[in-house]
Amino acid sequence: MTLAVYPGSFDPIHRGHIDVAERAARIFDQLVVAVYATPQKNLLFGVHERAEMARHALAHLDNVRVAHYEGMTVDFLRAQEAQVIVRGLRMAYDFDLEYQMALTNCAFAPELETVCLFTKLEYSYLSSSQVKAIALAGGDVSEMVPSHVLSALDHKLARS
Ligand code: ADP
Numbered sequence: 001m002t003l004a005v006y007p008g009s010f011d012p013i014h015r016g017h018i019d020v021a022e023r024a025a026r027i028f029d030q031l032v033v034a035v036y037a038t039p040q041k042n043l044l045f046g047v048h049e050r051a052e053m054a055r056h057a058l059a060h061l062d063n064v065r066v067a068h069y070e071g072m073t074v075d076f077l078r079a080q081e082a083q084v085i086v087r088g089l090r091m092a093y094d095f096d097l098e099y100q101m102a103l104t105n106c107a108f109a110p111e112l113e114t115v116c117l118f119t120k121l122e123y124s125y126l127s128s129s130q131v132k133a134i135a136l137a138g139g140d141v142s143e144m145v146p147s148h149v150l151s152a153l154d155h156k157l158a159r160s
Pocket of ligand 1: 007008009010011015016017020039086087088089090094118119120123124125126127128
């Protein structure tokens with residue numbers, strides 16, 4: 001059985017992430033979408049909110065579960081007894097970062113493989129930071145995120 005982990009900040013999860021998770025779930029026996037608690041980023045949502053939104057967005061996938069973690073991604077994979085790290089690739093810009101990360105993870109855990117899935121063209125411009133920036137400016141992000149994420153964004157931004 002191949003267990004893969006799809007790690008990320010997911011702040012918040014959007015349609016590009018969902019597409020990668022759906023495709024990875026078809027390739028691997030089990031997929032854990034792993035929400036990284038403390039990335040070096042300006043977060044809008046807490047880790048439990050991000051995990052809950054991801055859980056709701058991926059509830060239609062039987063072989064996918066959502067977890068959250070702190071510390072090294074490779075340590076999380078070892079604890080889960082997973083073999084594969086899944087990442088999504090958008091533009092060439094992502095490649096350099098993902099390559100660097102894959103090499104770093106390989107240095108710490110050579111037994112793990114990183115598998116990158118290319119984004120679909122329609123999601124190639126999508127990022128969580130863009131979703132947040134557009135929502136903050138009052139723009140319409142309903143095509144970019146599921147409806148429960150849209151409500152969470154409305155709620156969060158109305159309060160901040
Ligand atoms: P990070 O892991 O850098 O904090 P994210 O949580 O935004 O970033 O993304 C998690 C993973 O999903 C990364 O591999 C990222 O490249 C990928 N990803 C983000 N947006 C998209 C998209 N629109 N299409 C495909 N993959 C994406």
